[in-house]
Amino acid sequence: RAGEELLPAGFDPLFKKVALELPPPDLEDSRDDAGRLLDTLEKTTGMDDALFNLETLSNLPAVLREGQWRVTASLADGKGYTEIVRVEPGRRAEKYYGLAVDIGTTTVVVELVDLAGGRTVGVKGRYNKQAVYGDDVISRIIYAVETPGGRREMQRAAVDTINELITALTAETGVESKDIHAVVCAGNTTMTHLFLGIDPAYIRMEPYTPAVNSLPPVRAAELGLMVSPGALVHCLPSIASYVGGDIMAGARLIEIDQAEELTLFIDVGTNGEMVLGNKDWLLACACSAGPAFEGGGIRHGMRAMAGAIEHVQIDPRTGEVHYQTVDGAKPLGICGSGLIDLMAVLRDAGIIDRTGQFLSRPELPRLREGDEGPEYVLAWAHESGNEQDITISEADVKNLIRAKGAVFAGIRTMLRMVDLPVEAIERVIVAGGFGRYINIRDAIAIGLFPDLPVERYSYIGNSSLKGARLALLSRRVRDGVEELARKVTYLELSVGNTFMDEFVSALFLPHTDLNLFPSLINAA
Amino acid sequence: MAVTIAKERWTSKVAEVVLGTEPNAVKIGGESTLPFLHFEGEMNNYPKVALEVWDMEPTEWPEMLTRAYAGVLNDPVAWAKKCVEYGADMVCLTLVSAHPDNKDTSPEECARVAKAVADAVNVPLIVLGCGVEEKDAQVLEKVAEALSGRNLLLGLATAENYKTITAACMVHGHNIIASTPLDINLEKQLNILIMEMNLAADRIVIDPSVGALGYGIEYAYSIMERTRIGALTGDKMLAMPVICILGQEVWKTKEAKNTTEEAPEWGNQERRAILWEVVSAAAFAQAGGSLFVLRHPESLKQFRAHIEKMMRPVTY
Amino acid sequence: MGLTGLEIFKQLPKTNCKDCGHPTCLAFAMAMAAGKAGLDQCPHVSDAAKEALGAASAPPVALVKIGTGEKEVVLGNETVLFRHDKRFEHPTGIAISVCDTQNAEDIAAKIAQINKLVFDRVGQIHQVNLVAVCNCSGEADKFAAAVKIAVENTGYPLVLISEDAGAMEKALEIAGAKKPLICGANATNYEAMTALAKKYDAPLVVKGADLNDLAAVSEKVMALGYKQLILDSGAREANRVLADQTQIRRQALKRFRPFGYPTITFVTNEDPVQAVVDASVYIAKYAGIVVLDTADPADILPLITLRLNIYTDPQKPIAVESKIYEIGNPGPDAPVYITTNFSLTYFCVAGDVEASRVPGYILPVDTDGISVLTGWAAGKFTPEKITEMLQNSGIADKVSHRKVIIPGGVAVLSGKLQELSGWEVMVGPRESAGIPSFLKQRWNA
Ligand code: B12
């Protein structure tokens, strides 16, 4: 799971320590101590936006002299200025760290990064403790707004989740939490509001206005995060109620705003957010697909963990199933990549029709009537890891069709707004928790993704965390995310009928308009 | 100053569906233009009108309507003959009694009635079920069998029951009404599903679920315009003629049902109700309807007169 | 056709300064492409951009106004051939005619009848828009007298129909201040008529013997510097009118300037029923104004209703009316289902209730046409709204029990709903397809 060691070109972390050697004062040069330090700082690092805090300033004369004008300054980026957090005598060799945090609705992942070297020291994830208040953002908003003290509880739950992960990471790595000096969080708009304790009430109400998109940094102590109390916590900006900092992090990671090619970035997480564009313009929307491709809302759905069926084949004649699971463990459920495969093969094998209805095939032993209607058995209880039959029901299939329909409809709607055909998309970058390999051909075959040459696709996993890490390691990247967010035009899909029309036409395998899938016609 | 006439160069046309058998067969569809724009394409078949016949006496029809069929309402055969007398191009037999809340008439009995009606008139027959999808599948299967080879138009086939009805149409040589609730995408989807069972495009008629004037007519209107444009621009899955089952919608509106005394500010009922039916039909004719199921004989007469007018070619 | 959003965007400053009231230049460009914003709203466009975009951003059908005050009729600004492409902007004006050959009382009586053509439809008032006075007599004095009666007896703007410029002059002396529609100019009288129109700043009908002639007259009047025009192709037979109206709209969208105006059509069918049907075709197909002779409410109500339907905004979600729907013939012990008024949702539920073969009542709550979960998420499908529906729809009088079934997806609502409404809330299956088996297991009221 450890993030790849991406070092941004302009390595310039949000917190760093720099060694400075000040010219000692004399009668000719009797500048003030603080001015002297600032001048030296500018000369050595080019930094001209530094400000002292009172505490540092108050002891500065003694510190400078104790170190004989050789000191180490701790510098924290405060978004728009640099705070001189501390000045210590002499050259300090000890390490200092930062955290990149992906605050997901379901899971929270924390990555501990050595800010001096840019290396990741450890990564840990766990379920978001807010889940006890509801699985989805809406239930959590309702709880936070309608329960007295709910907003505080929710904020505590988020902070506790992160603190637990910090504790685990520090225990494992030996890093001390007081040495963590900067935090960058990427989360959806609701998660960001709840984490900071900001009123989320109007996020869900028409016209869907968040309290804040671009956030100021906040002191860790104010939030109760178990890191150095003065550390600044940065949340990456949202652009709308349902396109948050997690997406902006990903968009910046892939540098969509620098791209020459028309790029489509899709995060098929809980919502199906996407950004389309290039260096000239950017358009974003949230297609509200739901978490089906992360296994959510699917009876035997699960995330891509050990035991998740990630690859399926069905013999069209006998209906026999061959599957492959993550880590080769006994099957416990099915994850996103498996579900994509499965939809394609159920259709190919003539088990479901194009609307997702199960056909009547009495000769197939695995096709049976379940308590929610027809279902297909993927793994019998005796072969599974939990002694249960693992099945997919018609209700599951319909839910998946809605989810894939929403994603495709979101893509088409954006294209229609700028009058471009699907083929105009030159590259597609997919993020999200599908599992290890997402079979692009199958994803096209079920109409989740547009029918473009497979070479145009790439998959980048958890882009939110990677983006947050990059922002932690580079002020330029962090500023770039802000700039990118300002550039993006948000498309509200609930306005007008275009999306709904596209949505219904996509509730079919692969799509009502087969001409949009020429490679499937040609293959048939 | 000479105006360069703007003509669309359509690449395709609506499929032509033949209903009934020679010498009394009726053709619908086949248009290669938007409705009545004779200057840019062909419209060889007049839009056709069917009058509705029930297999049991209606209890909630307004008096104005039952008066036109006085004496035959409890006899589908006599009723159908009356419709032909009134000049209907087709008879639309609706097997209302099959509904479990009505008489729950058996499929066999329904088939017997359908056969009796078919044998009594020389115009082609549309046979509609009672609207309960499961029951309709059983009923229409029997009707199809009993009238094998007579090239009927059977419906309504929906996403739930199309498989049985399509199969029956294939085996016994009938045509199908593919019915979807007010959505062009669902409409297209059902056409695809039916065609994937190998029923030919020229055996399918689209029912987009029309509403009456004042009751959502605009939804079906736009769906029909889009369907026609789809057909003309080469979308084979939309290239079927459209049926507008209008009478049932019109005659439940208060504008058609309220008497002159009940709604004096709306004018005379006879005039108003007929216009409600004819204006609804005329609007759908503009949107691309090819087959109309109406209820009042006077509406039939007036709508036909209007169509005669619109079918006179205009050239530039 | 118009420019695309991206084409417009290229010409904008790309600073995202928001002065236009849009969050970004691209948002503004897309709004402009959709005809929802005008270039003048951006204070920063360069002259070069104005030039490049100006012509393309002007509406292909000019905006023309008839009359004054609150009954003013506004026509034009149309941008599409089919309502589903965007929407039709300004509903057809319905004009009812009187003739100056009738005696004064008859004219006044007919105008009184016209004034009464006001209908209430779902809380909205709909009416005819214009009174047309026709110079059937061919005499200027009679025409003036009839116009005088009209002015005195109706608040509707007038259409003055005469091809005699002298008669028109007299009529305008009486009615000119109210900006009537001057009907009108033709190949022979256009100079005098245009002068009158200019004098009174009133809109002018230009009539041609056919489309070519119409284009010629229209050009000539435009050359005289007058642009408040309404077009009459001279066609009077329904089939020909349809063809001409289609041509005029198509040409306008192709920016053929002489046809860039709203149109007027005349219903002349001798048969009174056929006349109404002809008018319905003109309303459906692009007529700016339709002039008819009848003032019978039985004739006008269907036309006004059709106009209302054709001119509704198709960009609204397809929703069903929020009211009680009876599936089968439900009795007092039939189940009551709650759902939303999104048509797709409603039709799913209705289909499955029907499949259960148990007659029932369905109450779709008005969620602005969105689905169950989206409605819940956006706060549009709430216990309060459901309670209101249970209380105000009259369902309580139709059933003897007090049990209501809600979608499984919004089980969370049940507590509050029960409390607010006093009804026993039963949580149904998540998918409506489960309704038949749910009923078998749980329903025995
Ligand atoms: C299309 C869609 C939209 C569309 C349009 C919605 C519309 N017109 O309704 C748009 C894009 C506008 C939209 C917006 C939002 N959406 Co949305 N949307 C969807 C989607 C993909 C499908 C919804 C749909 O149309 N379903 C089809 C209809 C027919 O289903 P239905 O109404 O639920 O009816 C079924 C059942 O409820 C049941 N049923 C209905 N009535 C009854 C009655 C009885 C008695 C019974 C027993 C059963 C029953 O049977 C029906 C048929 O199966 C779902 C995800 C999914 N995979 O389902 C999300 C979903 C509903 N949306 C969701 C949300 C949160 C939103 C937003 C509020 C935020 C967002 N995520 O973007 C926004 C609103 C603001 C905005 N950003 O625009 C969430 C909702 C709840 C949650 N648990 O969080 C969902 C589940 C996705 C998710 N998990 O994120 N959405």
Ligand code: SF4
């Ligand atoms: S006012 Fe002009 S420059 Fe400013 S955002 Fe709007 S379109 Fe762009």
